[in-house]
Amino acid sequence: MSNAIQKLMEPHSIAVIGASTDPKKTAGRPIAYLQKHHFKGKIYPVNPRVEEIAGLKCYPDINSLPETPDVAIIMVGTDKALSAVKELAAMGTPAAIVLTSGFAEHGPEGLKKQEELIAAAGAMRILGPNTIGMVNITDDIPLSPSSALEMDEFPKGSVSVISQSGGILGSLLSRATACGLGLSKLVSTSNEADLGLADFVDYLTDDPSTKVIVLYIESIRHPEKFRAAALRAKKAGKPIVVYKVGKSEAGIKAAVSHTGALAGADKMYDALFKQVGIIRANKFSDFLDIPAALSSGRVLKGKRVAILTSTGGAGTLVADSLGEWGFDTPVPDEITAARLRALQPGDQAVLDRNPIDVTLAGLQPDLLRGAIAALLDSPTYDALILILGSSSLSMPDLMAGAVRDCMQTSDKPVIAYVSPHAPIAGALMTKLGVPAFSQPESCSVALSSMLHASQLKNEKIAEGSLVKSPANLDVANLHGSLNEYQAKNLFSAFGIPGVKEFVVNVANPDFGAAKALGDKVVLKILSNQITHKTEVGGVALNVPSAELLNRMQAMAIDVKSKAGANVDEFLVQEMVSGGVEMMVGMHRDPLGTAVLVGMGGVTAEIFKDTQMRLITPGKAFSEEEVLEMLQTLKTWPLLDGYRGRPKCDVPSLIKAIVQFSELVACLDNRLIECEINPVFVFSEGKGVKAADGIAVLS
Numbered sequence: 001m002s003n004a005i006q007k008l009m010e011p012h013s014i015a016v017i018g019a020s021t022d023p024k025k026t027a028g029r030p031i032a033y034l035q036k037h038h039f040k041g042k043i044y045p046v047n048p049r050v051e052e053i054a055g056l057k058c059y060p061d062i063n064s065l066p067e068t069p070d071v072a073i074i075m076v077g078t079d080k081a082l083s084a085v086k087e088l089a090a091m092g093t094p095a096a097i098v099l100t101s102g103f104a105e106h107g108p109e110g111l112k113k114q115e116e117l118i119a120a121a122g123a124m125r126i127l128g129p130n131t132i133g134m135v136n137i138t139d140d141i142p143l144s145p146s147s148a149l150e151m152d153e154f155p156k157g158s159v160s161v162i163s164q165s166g167g168i169l170g171s172l173l174s175r176a177t178a179c180g181l182g183l184s185k186l187v188s189t190s191n192e193a194d195l196g197l198a199d200f201v202d203y204l205t206d207d208p209s210t211k212v213i214v215l216y217i218e219s220i221r222h223p224e225k226f227r228a229a230a231l232r233a234k235k236a237g238k239p240i241v242v243y244k245v246g247k248s249e250a251g252i253k254a255a256v257s258h259t260g261a262l263a264g265a266d267k268m269y270d271a272l273f274k275q276v277g278i279i280r281a282n283k284f285s286d287f288l289d290i291p292a293a294l295s296s297g298r299v300l301k302g303k304r305v306a307i308l309t310s311t312g313g314a315g316t317l318v319a320d321s322l323g324e325w326g327f328d329t330p331v332p333d334e335i336t337a338a339r340l341r342a343l344q345p346g347d348q349a350v351l352d353r354n355p356i357d358v359t360l361a362g363l364q365p366d367l368l369r370g371a372i373a374a375l376l377d378s379p380t381y382d383a384l385i386l387i388l389g390s391s392s393l394s395m396p397d398l399m400a401g402a403v404r405d406c407m408q409t410s411d412k413p414v415i416a417y418v419s420p421h422a423p424i425a426g427a428l429m430t431k432l433g434v435p436a437f438s439q440p441e442s443c444s445v446a447l448s449s450m451l452h453a454s455q456l457k458n459e460k461i462a463e464g465s466l467v468k469s470p471a472n473l474d475v476a477n478l479h480g481s482l483n484e485y486q487a488k489n490l491f492s493a494f495g496i497p498g499v500k501e502f503v504v505n506v507a508n509p510d511f512g513a514a515k516a517l518g519d520k521v522v523l524k525i526l527s528n529q530i531t532h533k534t535e536v537g538g539v540a541l542n543v544p545s546a547e548l549l550n551r552m553q554a555m556a557i558d559v560k561s562k563a564g565a566n567v568d569e570f571l572v573q574e575m576v577s578g579g580v581e582m583m584v585g586m587h588r589d590p591l592g593t594a595v596l597v598g599m600g601g602v603t604a605e606i607f608k609d610t611q612m613r614l615i616t617p618g619k620a621f622s623e624e625e626v627l628e629m630l631q632t633l634k635t636w637p638l639l640d641g642y643r644g645r646p647k648c649d650v651p652s653l654i655k656a657i658v659q660f661s662e663l664v665a666c667l668d669n670r671l672i673e674c675e676i677n678p679v680f681v682f683s684e685g686k687g688v689k690a691a692d693g694i695a696v697l698s
Contacts, residue, residue, distance in 0.1 A: 004125040005195070005203050008095035009136055009185065011070035012041040014143065015093075017062065017084050018076035019045035021053050026099075027075045029145035030133070031056070037140050037149070044069060062087040071095050073133065073143055078102040078113055081129070086120040096121070097143055098128035104191050105130050114193050126194035127187070132166025134187040135173065138209040144188075146170040155431065157182015158211035159291045162200045164189050164218045172216075172288065179436075180427030181292045184209045192221055198229040201240070205233045212294045214287070215242045223272070223591050224617070230276035239294050239453040240278045243287040244269050268591045271612040277456045279449050286445050292435040293446035298413040300450040302382035303327045306375040307355035309387035314419040315355030317440040318385055325444035329354045336378040343370040355387075368402035376410035383413040383450075385443050386434070390420050400428050407433065413450055417443050464620040464658070467665045470494060478670075478697050481528045485571055487695040491676060494663045496656050498690040499680075501573040504548075506556065514545040517574040523551055524692075525559055526569040531694050536563040542575060576691055579682040580638050580648055584657050585675035586664045587612070593668075595621065595661050599635045600678035609634045617668070621661040626654045639681060646683040653681045656688050672696040 016030055023032035031054050034043055045053040048060040059065055062072075062084060072088050074081050074096055081100040088096055103114035117129060127134065133144030137156055142149050148170035154177050163169045166188040176183050185207065187200050197215060204210045213233060220226050233240055246266065273280050279294075281287045305327050309315035319329050332340060337352045344358070344367055358371060375384050388399055399416070407414065416436040418426040426436035437443055473493045482490065488498040502513045503526060514521055525538035533539050537558040543551050556567050583600030586593060591614070598610030611629040613621065630636055630650065641647040656679060664671060676693040 002125070002199070002203070004094040005199060007070040008097070008125065008127060008195075009134070009141075009203065009207075010139055011141065011143075013044065013067060013069045013071075014039075014041065015044040015046055015062070015065055015069035015072040015088075017046045017072055017074045017088075018080075019047050019053050019058070021047075021050055023054070026145045028053075029147075029149070030073050030075075030143065033142040033144070033149040036152075037142050039141055041070075041141075042067075062091070065091075068092050071097065071143065074098045074100060075145075076100065082113070082117055082120055085117055085124070085126070089120065089122045089124040093124055095125040095127065097131060097133050098126055099131060099133060099145065100128075101130040103129045104193065114191065118193050121194065127189070129191050129193060130166075131190040132169055132188040134185070135169075136185050137182075138184045144169075146173070148173040151177055155180060155182040157184060158209060158295050158297075159183050159214060160185040160187075160204045160207065160210040160212070161214045161216070162187045162189060162197055162204075163216035164192070164197070165216055166190060168216045172214075175288055178423065178427065179288065179292070180430035181288060181295070182431075196221060196225075198222060198225040201226070201229040201233055205229070205236050205238055211238065211297060212291045213238055213240045214291050215240060216287070217242055217244045217269075218246065220269075220272075220591060227272065227276055227614075230278060234277040234456060239449075239456065240276075241281055241287070241290045241294070241449070242273060242278050243281045243284060244273075265589055265591070267612055268587070268589055268594055268614070271594050271614050272591060275614060279452050285439065285442065289435070289437055289442045289446055290449040292430060292437075293413075293415060293450050294453055296413065296433050296435060298411060298450070299454045300383055300413050300447060301454065303451070304380060304382045305329055305385060305447065306332075306378070306381040306383070307385045307387065308358065308371055308375060309355045309389070310358050310391070311387060311389040311419055312355070312357050314387045314389065314417065314440070315357060318387065318417055318443050319355055321441045321444045322447075325448055327444065327447060330380055332356065332375075333378060333380045336374050336380060339374040339377075340371060343367050343374075365402055368399065369405050372402055372406040372414075373409065376406060376412055376414070381412070383415070383447060386414065386416045386429075388416055388418045388420075388422065388425055388429070388436070397428070399425070400432055403429070403434055404432055413447070415443055415446055464616070464622040464625065464661065466618055467620050467662045469666050478695075480697065481531070482695045482697070483526050483528045483569075484524065484533075484692060484694070485526055487674075487693045488690055490695050491660070491663070491690050491693060494666075495659045496663075496676070496690055497687060499573050499576055501571055504552065504570045504572055506552070506568050506570070509549060509552065511545065511548045511572065514548060514572055517545075517572065520544055520575050521548070522573040522575055523548060523555065524571040524573065525555065525567045526571045527565065527567060530559070530563055530565060538563075538567075548572065573691070576680050576689060579680035579688075580635075581678035582639075582653065582681055583675065583677035584660050584679060585677065586660075586671065586673070588672070593664060595657070595664060597626075597629050597657055598633060607635075615661060615665050618665055620665050621658050623654050623658060626657045626661075629657075630654070648681045649684050649687055650681075652687045653679070656690075667697065670697050672698055 018027050020027035022028045044065050045058040047058050050058050068091050074084050104111040132146050135142045137154050169186050169188045204213050307315050331354050414434050416429045416434050418436050429436035470493045520542045523540045523543045552570050581601040585596045593615045594612045596610050596612045599607050611632050639648040673696040676690045678691050680689045
């Protein structure tokens with residue numbers, strides 16, 4: 001852990017540069033909030049126009065400070081901020097929080113000023129600029145002017161938040177307080193001129209007060225650094241929950257490959273998050289619900305859930321949602337059912353099915369305790385959902401008291417759904433360690449995230465081997481958009497087998513080699529410019545060898561009319577049938593380079609059944625990584641012998657994808673686009689063949 005970041009998060013002395021005497025102004029709030037929330041260290045206001053602020057001696061300039069502060073909060077104009085950073089760095093201040101705006105967020109001129117700011121900082125670490133600051137709730141250290149700090153107190157807990165948006169930080173702080181979720185640390189990274197997401201993930205991984213790390217992300221500026229930090233948190237058993245904005249695919253440009261259309265910026269983030277074990281919140285409401293569930297510290301070991309309710313309709317809502325998320329709601333086993341019936345003789349309650357409905361008897365604390373205890377003891381259930389009905393409005397302590405008495409006897413997850421609008425009851429349950437939710441769907445999201453987190457602890461991180469260029473590959477002579485024949489020669493150099501084929505020149509056509517390919521063949525145009533050949537009439541299947549010349553001449557005319565291009569060469573291929581058509585491609589964007597696999601052929605973009613995984617620079621995939629990708633496809637059963645079909649040669653497909661990842665890793669930034677579509681996968685032991693493909697190199 002960086003000593004400077006430690007000082008930033010847990011300072012004993014703070015200088016406030018540009019402090020105001022008015023606690024209602026932005027520049028006056030940091031000192032007001034430090035005093036309001038009982039900061040125990042020293043505060044040094046700096047303002048040349050006054051001698052005292054909030055009962056504290058005010059210093060005219062930085063050089064007048066009585067000691068080197070652990071942290072400085074800078075709230076002066078852009079030019080003065082540069083001077084302040086330089087002076088603080090010269091005196092050895094470990095870290096500064098630059099609240100000042102007007103830097104990279106304002107375009108090229110602002111970016112230039114931001115670069116000057118970092119140069120002035122030298123070894124001093126910078127949070128910001130254009131940040132709202134940070135709040136260490138664990139140690140009562142608010143270093144921020146956020147109005148969310150007007151609240152008198154915050155529940156302390158084990159969830160820490162890093163946000164690239166300052167406004168979102170205040171929103172989460174106030175919402176968490178309202179729902180009873182305790183927080184530990186909150187950091188607004190904003191421009192990330194120096195300190196960024198990865199730095200604080202690293203810090204929180206070592207922070208004993210943090211169990212769950214929550215990230216609000218607009219973009220990841222340093223992917224490899226972020227990846228390393230996330231994997232470190234995963235290894236330490238600290239789940240990361242991310243809400244990533246910018247899901248829209250509207251800005252994605254069309255590409256020459258199917259991969260370019262099927263991939264996209266948001267799908268790349270999905271791939272990264274999946275690889276490093278991050279749990280993604282798909283709705284903003286999930287952004288607090290998931291951490292609330294994970295911070296309970298309870299481990300979900302299976303998908304069997306008991307629902308205890310006193311209101312049938314709410315129980316059905318929760319059960320329906322659980323079913324959609326793949327959870328089971330089995331009826332109580334005989335022993336548990338007998339215990340439940342013994343609690344309430346007669347037929348008022350429905351205790352032998354799930355949801356378990358205690359009706360109005362739910363108002364009896366002893367019955368509730370007995371029912372909760374029976375369900376937590378039952379070997380039939382892995383988790384319990386409690387439904388708080390209308391009684392939670394008038395008697396919010398009722399269920400809370402019953403839960404408090406039973407929680408010590410079991411380590412199974414217990415969560416609550418508050419059916420009426422009863423935020424006080426919900427917050428009370430959450431503070432007890434029973435996350436409470438106001439939407440039935442949130443219960444499913446919460447349990448799903450808990451199951452995900454429990455599986456991560458045992459998940460092995462698969463890493464492939466380092467790659468090197470094949471001896472028979474002349475990389476220097478590869479450039480531009482390769483035609484199909486050249487592309488498949490490139491694939492072959494990496495060991496990926498292709499179909500039998502030969503090239504025919506229009507000026508001197510020779511079809512003699514066609515006899516070795518069978519009675520019927522495939523005829524294609526061969527072009528460096530036209531990549532989607534089918535769309536311009538440049539592909540013909542099942543062509544009798546005797547008709548090749550006529551079909552070639554007709555195809556040349558057709559392509560000329562549709563694409564306006566003269567075709568000088570054609571490709572004659574063996575006619576392949578009987579296999580499953582798959583595709584494998586690569587996609588690159590600022591986040592990194594990914595390999596995509598999925599259903600292939602001309603329908604690839606219709607079904608969009610794909611999986612992506614990012615390449616570790618210089619490394620190929622392992623076979624385990626590739627198998628996991630294939631098994632998560634919806635079309636995996638087609639490879640695995642669906643409904644009596646012969647099983648496909650999956651080992652050969654895995655090998656081909658590993659070899660493709662070697663190609664991608666080896667050529668690195670030279671490779672702009674690359675795809676094999678389709679690659680035919682034949683029955684067990686009969687291998688695979690690349691039937692078409694493209695490659696574009698810089």
